[in-house]
Amino acid sequence: MKTTERKSAAYISYFFILLFCYAAFSKCYDFEDFQVQIAQSPLLSAYAGFVSYAVIVAELLIVILLFVPRTRMAGLYASLAIMVAFTGYIYLILNYSDFIPCSCGGILEKMDWTEHLIFNIACVIIAGAGILLIGGAVSLRRRMMMILLSVIVSSGTVTLLFLRSEYIIKRQNNFTRRFLLHPVLEDQSVKLDNEQYYFAGSDHSHIYLGNKHYPQTLVTLGHNLAGIKKLKMAPSDFNHTFRNLQVQVKGPYYYLYDGTVPVIYRGKLGNAAPKTISYRDAYFTQLIVLDSIRFALRTQSKADKMFTIARLDLTRRPKVELYPGILEKQMDGVFDSDGKLTSSAHSDTLVYAYTYRNTFLIMNNQLELKRKLHTIDTTTVAKIQTGSQSNGTHKLIAPPLKVNQNISANRNLAFIQSDLMGKHESVNAWKKAKVIDIYRTDKQEYIGSFYIYNQGKNKLTDFIVTDHYLFAIVGDQLVRYTYRKPITKYFKPGEAENLSKE
Structure with missing residues (x-):
């Protein structure tokens, strides 16, 4: 050479x-x-x-x-x-x-x-x-x-x-998250008067807030976070002993309810005097409005005291129909079946995400179970310990392993706030933010994850997803995030419909 x-x-x-x-x-x-x-x-x-x-x-x-x-x-x-x-x-x-x-x-x-x-x-x-x-x-x-x-x-x-x-x-996730590159960007925020708000619903131009401390208050504001209006709801027959009064909006009505009474009021948006439409028809712990006369409930069966999905139809006799085969018992049928029931905007889909296991259920408005899907963690069996009391009730006797904290759904995507850290994730990042995992609801597929960062010492307490924005309540801040790829393609009606047929 x-x-x-x-x-x-x-x-x-x-x-x-x-x-x-x-x-x-x-x-x-x-x-x-x-x-x-x-x-x-x-x-x-x-x-x-x-x-x-x-x-x-x-x-x-x-x-x-x-x-x-x-x-x-x-x-x-x-x-x-x-x-x-x-x-x-x-x-x-x-x-x-x-x-x-x-x-x-x-x-x-x-x-x-x-x-x-x-x-x-x-x-x-x-x-x-x-x-x-x-x-x-x-x-x-x-x-x-x-x-x-x-x-x-x-x-x-x-x-x-x-x-x-x-x-x-x-398909076979070993709990390694995939963080998307800036899928949402914070672009606007507004300061609320206290930290007790939660999302009561949304439509094409407005979002609606309820308040835990002032349950008769309904707040309306535009997607641009402007034009805040407060409505003080005052039903005529309001002499019940309320324990968990909440509000939910599905236009053109709002619904004020408490499943411990049980009672449901319905009022036209803007009208402060809702009317009683259901009283003592069914006790419930969660309610989702299907339409003006039909509701999906999570209740407890009288026969075995287990959590059960039910439908309340005010035009039928009997008004309540139980669907005991949807929620699956692993231990006690109560804590192990705990979770959050929500509806998916722009579709006829209901989603139930278990709190203590890696499963979420997809149902239609007829409460037919369509799919049982899984989150990416490996907690297939709820890790809880319960004990019996002298009065026959059960309670948790040790801190449970919480898997899914919260959920919001839109079209064929479910956004699930997780409480579990995946492999190789930064401990420092978890101290500064909450993580949201995105899944398809029309088939088993994990899309990716992203962080919702704290506002100072305040952490995420609730969120809701729409076609154009993700809104989050972080302490006393209402924050708007705009979507970027790969989220936006799922919320375009034509593409979303094609994807749901895959």
Whole structure:
């Protein structure tokens, strides 16, 4: 080999030695952050624990191979292979991912993804040139074949990792969250007069708030968080002993109710005097308005005291019909079946998310169970301990493991606030925010996750999703978030209808 070629090959080796040394030590220096970033990768999230170590080890081994003259050719082939893998990774991220994480180290974090792709392609060319320059006794044709084989094997491996990781994340999740790239952006907020508000409903132009401390108050404001109006609801027959008075809006009416009485009032929006439409028809713990005369309830069966889904129809006799087969008993049929019932806007779907297990149920307005879907955590059986009291009631005797904190649904997506931390997630981030996981309701599929950050010391207490915005109550702040991809496509009527038929 000529002296010039020998020097060029040496310079190429030194370049990769510096590159991989710098990259490996940068990752080691901030290993926790590197591992978290790997966990967010759509290609590698299912293998984050192994890959985070393997990449560093591989880079250091390549450095050793390149440093020793007798193994320099093997080091250049390894450099070529790993740079092809990195290049394929970025190509898939840019073209087949709705979100773009970062798993680089050091100076490469200063590059955008297009610049990073160009840099990697240049490194592939440099590694190939080094192999051709060193050559030795191996023929040029053989070296070209080896280069081609390295490219095929590396790119094929990355593609298989991508496909397999997609399958694990969406079908066989091992509880590795995938955080989407800015799926919602905070763009507006308004200060409320106290911290006790909750969402009572929404329509195409307004959102409605109830208040735990002032249950007869209904607040209306526009999607632009302007034009706040308060309505003091005053039913004529209001002489009951209320324990849990709540309000819910489904235009053009609002409904004031307490399942412990039990009573339901209905009033026209803007009218402060609702009328009693149901009294002592059914005791209930949760209510969802289906229409002006029909309601989905969560109640307790008289026969076995277990939580049961029921329907109240004011035009039928009997008015109440129980659906005991929907909620599944695991231990006591009460705490293990606890959860939140909600309706999906712009569809005839009802969703029930269990609090203490990784399951949510999809029903239609006729209360027919259509699907039993799962969240990404692995808590299939509620982890609770209950004890019997002398009066025959049960109570929790140890802190339970809470899985799902809250839920809101729109079209064919369910947004579930989770209480469980996944693998490789930042403890610091969990102290500053609450996490929302997004799922399809028309089939088993996890879309991704994002954070709703605290406002000072105040944390998320309630949220609601509409076609254009996510609204959140964080302490005494009402915050509006606008959607970005990959959420917006699910809320376009045409696309959402096509997706629901998949």
